[in-house]
C-alpha cells in the first residue's frame with residue numbers, strides 16, 4: 001500500500017508579483033520504500049474552469065483564516081517565517097498533511113496580509129505622492145502668482161511713489177512758487193499800500209502845493225498887484241518926484257527969483273523978511289514935506305525893493321514850487337507809472353497766483369488722489385503682504401505636510417522594503433520547503449518574427465500554455481505527432497514571446513545568491529537548436545543570462561561596497577567539456593601530453609582545475625571581453641561537420657569572494673552558468689563514427705547529471721555518482737544540498753522536434769520532482 005504525502009502549496013499571490021512561479025509546490029509521492037515520485041495533476045485540476053481557478057489564485061475565500069486570526073493568537077510574521085515543521089516519524093501522513101496544510105494556511109494568510117499591507121502602503125504612497133505633487137504644484141503656482149502680484153504691486157508702488165515724489169516735488173515747487181508769489185504779492189501789496197499812501201501824501205502835497213501855488217499865485221497876483229500899485233506908486237512918486245524936482249527947480253527958480261526978489265525982496269526982504277520968514281517957514285514946511293515925500297519915496301522904494309525881493313522870492317519860491325510841483329508831478333507820474341506797472345504786475349501776479357492757486361488746488365486734489373492711491377497701494381501691499389504671510393504660513397504648513405508626507409513616504413517605502421524583505425524571506429522559505437532546485441521551461445519562437453507554435457495533425461498546436469488555476473505560466477501541454485498529449489508543470493514556463501529580460505528577472509534572485517555566499521548552478525538543457533546558447537549567452541544587443549548576471553553582480557557588489565563596507569573579488573573561468581575532456585576557453589590549456597585535472601578541496605570548499613586560466617574581473621566589460629575570447633576559442637575548435645556549441649558543454653564560472661572589514665566576515669559564492677550540449681537521443685540523431693562517439697559522450701554526461709540530481713533528491717541514497725562524468729565531477733560542490741540549482745529546459749515549438757521536446761520535458765520534470773535539501777551559504781571569518 002502506498003503512503004501518499006501530498007504537499008502542494010497554493011500560489012501565494014501575496015504581492016501580486018512574480019513570486020507565484022516560485023511558490024508552486026510540486027506533488028511529491030512517496031512509496032512504501034520512501035522513494036519519491038511525481039504525481040500527475042488530477043483530472044479535476046486540469047478541468048477546473050480557468051476563471052474559477054484564476055479567482056482562487058487571486059484572493060482568499062471566506063473560509064480562509066486571515067492573518068489577523070493568527071496574529072490574534074500571538075503569531076508574528078517572523079515567527080511564522082522562522083517556524084519549522086516538526087514532523088515526527090510516527091506522524092501519520094494525514095497528520096503531516098494537516099500540519100503542513102495548517103502551516104501553508106498561515107503562510108498564505110501572512111502572504112495575503114502582506115500583500116494587502118503592500119497594496120495599502122502602495123496606495124497610501126501613491127495618494128501621498130500625488131497629494132505631495134499637487135501641493136507642490138499648487139505651492140509653486142501660488143508662489144509664482146504671488147511673486148508676480150508682489151512684483152506688480154511693487155512696480156505699481158514704485159511708480160506711484162515716483163509719481164508721488166514727482167507730484168510732491170511739483171507741489172513743493174508750486175507751494176514755494178506760490179509762497180514766493182504770495183510774499184511778492186504781499187510785498188507788492190505793501191508797496192502798493194506804500195505807493196498809495198505816498199500817492200496820497202503826494203496828492204495831499206500836490207493839493208497843498210497847488211493850494212500853496214494858488215496862494216502863491218494869489219500872493220504873486222497880489223504882489224503883481226502890489227507891484228503894479230508900487231510901480232504905479234513909484235510912477236506917481238517919480239511923477240511926484242519929478243513934479244517935486246520940477247517944483248524944486250521951480251522953487252529954486254522961484255528961489256532965485258525969490259532971492260532976486262529976495263534981494264529985491266531983501267530989500268524987500270527986509271520987507272520981505274517977514275515975508276521971507278514966512279516963506280522960509282513955508283520952505284521949511286515944503287522942505288519937510290519934500291523930506292517926508294523923499295522918505296515916503298524912499299520907503300516906497302524900499303517897499304518896492306522889498307516887494308521886488310519878495311516878488312523875487314515869491315518868484316523863486318514859485319519857481320522852486322513849480323519845480324517841486326514838476327518834480328512831484330514827475331514823481332507822481334512815475335509813481336503813477338510805477339503804480340500802474342505794479343498794478344499790472346499785481347494783476348498778472350494775481351492772475352498767476354490765481355492760476356497757481358488753481359494749479360495748487362488741482363495739485364492738492366491730485367495729491368489727495370495720489371495719497372488715496374498710495375493709501376490704496378499701501379493697503380494692497382499690506383493685504384498682499386498679509387496674503388504672502390498667509391501663503392508663507394501655508395507654504396510652511398505645506399512644507400511641514402510635505403516633510404510629513406515624505407517621512408510617511410519614506411516610512412512607507414521602508415515598510416514596503418521590509419515587506420519586500422519579508423516576501424523574500426517567505427519566498428526563500430517556500431523555496432526551502434520545495435528544495436533548492438527549480439526548473440524553468442523556455443519555448444523558443446519558430447523564427448525571430450514568428451511567435452505562433454507549429455501544429456501537428458488535426459491542427460492541434462504542438463505546445464499549449466494552459467493557464468493553471470494554481471499559478472499562471474507554469475503549465476505546458478505538448479501534443480506529439482501522434483496526437484498524444486503530455487502535460488507538464490514547472491516553476492515557470494516562458495512562451496515564445498518571452499524576452500531575455502523577462503527570463504533574467506526570474507533568475508536574478510538566484511544570481512544574487514552568489515553574492516550572498518551561495519553556490520549557484522544554472523543549466524540550459526535541450527536539444528540542438530532549442531535556444532540554449534541564446535538563453536545563456538544571447539546575441540549582441542539582446543544578451544542572455546551570463547552578461548545580465550555579471551552586470552547585476554557587479555552593480556550589487558558596488559552598492560554593498562559603498563553601503564556596508566564589503567570588498568568583492570571576482571574571478572572568472574570558462575571551459576568546455578567535449579568528449580569527456582576539459583578544454584580551457586580562456587587560456588592555452590595544459591602542456592602537451594597533459595590534461596586538465598579537476599580536484600576538490602572539501603576543507604577549503606573550493607574546486608581547482610589544473611592549468612585552467614582564471615581571470616580577475618574588475619567590471620562587466622572585462623567579463624564581456626572574456627566571453628568574446630571564449631567564443632573565438634570555441635569557434636577555432638569547431639569544424640564544418642562538428643559544431644562545438646552543440647556538441648560540448650560550456651561552463652562559465654564566476655567565483656565571488658566577499659570580505660567585510662568590520663567583522664572579517666568572508667563569503668565565497670560561485671555562479672556557474674552551463675550551456676549543455678544538445679540532448680537529442682542517439683537513436684534519433686542517427687549519428688555514426690566520430691559524431692556517434694560525441695553523442696554517446698553527451699548522453700552519458702547528461703544522464704550522469706540526471707542521476708546525480710535524482711540521487712541528491714533521494715534521502716536514502718548512500719552514494720551520489722558525481723564521478724560518472726566530467727561535468728558532474730567538475731560541478732560537484734555546486735550540485736546538491738549546499739547549492740541552489742536552476743535548470744532551464746529549452747524546447748522548440750516545431751512539430752518535427754516534438755519527440756525530442758517530450759524527452760527534454762520529461763528529463764526536466766524528473767529534475768523538477770526532485771527535492772534537494774536546504775542550500776547553505778559559504779561563510780567564514782578571517783582569523
Ligand SMILES: Nc1ncnc2c1ncn2[C@@H]1O[C@H](COP(=O)(O)OP(=O)(O)OP(=O)(O)O)[C@@H](O)[C@H]1O
Pocket residue numbers: 443444445447448496526527528529530531532533534535539643645646647677678746
Ligand atoms: N527565445 C528566442 N528568441 C529568438 N530567437 C531564438 C530564441 N531561442 C533561440 N533562438 C534562435 O534559434 C537559433 C538556435 O538557438 P541556439 O543556438 O541558442 O540553440 P542551442 O540550443 O544553443 O543550439 P546548439 O545546441 O547548437 O548550441 C538561433 O538562431 C537563436 O538565435
